[in-house]
Amino acid sequence: MPYAHITGWGMAVPEPVLTNDDLAKIVETSDEWIRDRTGIRERRIARENEFPSTLGVEASIQALKVANLRPTDLDLIICTSSSPEYFFPATACLIQDQLGATKAGAFDLLAACTGFIFATNMAAQAIRSGSIKNVLVVGTETLSRFVDWKDRNTCILFGDGAGAFVLQASDQPGGVLSAVMHSDGSGGDSLSLPAGGARLPATEATIHEGKHFIHMDGKEVFRFATRVMGRAATEALELAGMTTEDIQWIIPHQANYRIIETAAKYLKMPLDKFIINVDRYGNTSTASIPIATVEAAQKGQLKPGDKVVFVGFGAGLTWGALTAQWTGPLPVKRHVHPEQYRWFARVRSFFRRIIRIIEGIFFRREL
Numbered sequence: 001m002p003y004a005h006i007t008g009w010g011m012a013v014p015e016p017v018l019t020n021d022d023l024a025k026i027v028e029t030s031d032e033w034i035r036d037r038t039g040i041r042e043r044r045i046a047r048e049n050e051f052p053s054t055l056g057v058e059a060s061i062q063a064l065k066v067a068n069l070r071p072t073d074l075d076l077i078i079c080t081s082s083s084p085e086y087f088f089p090a091t092a093c094l095i096q097d098q099l100g101a102t103k104a105g106a107f108d109l110l111a112a113c114t115g116f117i118f119a120t121n122m123a124a125q126a127i128r129s130g131s132i133k134n135v136l137v138v139g140t141e142t143l144s145r146f147v148d149w150k151d152r153n154t155c156i157l158f159g160d161g162a163g164a165f166v167l168q169a170s171d172q173p174g175g176v177l178s179a180v181m182h183s184d185g186s187g188g189d190s191l192s193l194p195a196g197g198a199r200l201p202a203t204e205a206t207i208h209e210g211k212h213f214i215h216m217d218g219k220e221v222f223r224f225a226t227r228v229m230g231r232a233a234t235e236a237l238e239l240a241g242m243t244t245e246d247i248q249w250i251i252p253h254q255a256n257y258r259i260i261e262t263a264a265k266y267l268k269m270p271l272d273k274f275i276i277n278v279d280r281y282g283n284t285s286t287a288s289i290p291i292a293t294v295e296a297a298q299k300g301q302l303k304p305g306d307k308v309v310f311v312g313f314g315a316g317l318t319w320g321a322l323t324a325q326w327t328g329p330l331p332v333k334r335h336v337h338p339e340q341y342r343w344f345a346r347v348r349s350f351f352r353r354i355i356r357i358i359e360g361i362f363f364r365r366e367l
Contacts, residue, residue, distance in 0.1 A: 163290020
């Protein structure tokens, strides 16, 4: 059975920064109030021409560069997002097309902020089955477009960004070691985006009532998160036959500094064993774990051979954890430039659209 190694990683965040002081100008809040309750001091906000797919593509190109893979080497793309570009087509398909990953299947996975853990586990399982060798997992968000900027309980929390992992098959031990995934739909009302789906399609009433914005019971979500984070990490460690003494790093979902503190106390681990960047990005949902991981790798904190636990929670309610041995890129002889394929993909996509238009014209004539 092949092992599923994390061999590439990348991130993309918008340049515009929204600080707590900026927020204090548009809603009743303050820098001290936000930092005291969340640990957040700023977040990134996507420009008008930035979308989950474009941010996801940028993160993916970086990840493919690290792994030294061509987009055409990919067998599968899994995108997870709490703010997908459309209901359909899948954001994964948009990323697949923009990358030029012509041989890859692509689909979206929805598990809110826990989505990146779920998707990475699914990718590892597919590799272990022997059916595929190279998978791209992308977590990408523009949650700022679903925030009510008059609601200080939610608008202070969320930011935009994307992160990506490449997973590859290898005969060498390591990579993803274990994972746990949990859900409790009875708590779905605690954190939701009520309207826009089949139950509440967009109407004048749903728009007027603000049902297309994020709704959250902050106290209930906090109680839930502090209850499950430590347990999930412990469960994943036990499945891998390890304890907290065997790992170098915990990389948690970056939702709230106080939640991470509580998880550290539960696990009886010092906070300096946790990778934390919630202060600079806020809650980027599915992108938070890969963004934190990429920064840790770039800073040299995360080294080959390190054992790490990814742990998170989200709407659904969902929660889970994954253990992995960090190995880095597999040895290869060639050097590739994934961004070149993006230009080829754009040209190919343009001509495919032209062909479809021509085919449509002739088809209508025949009718």
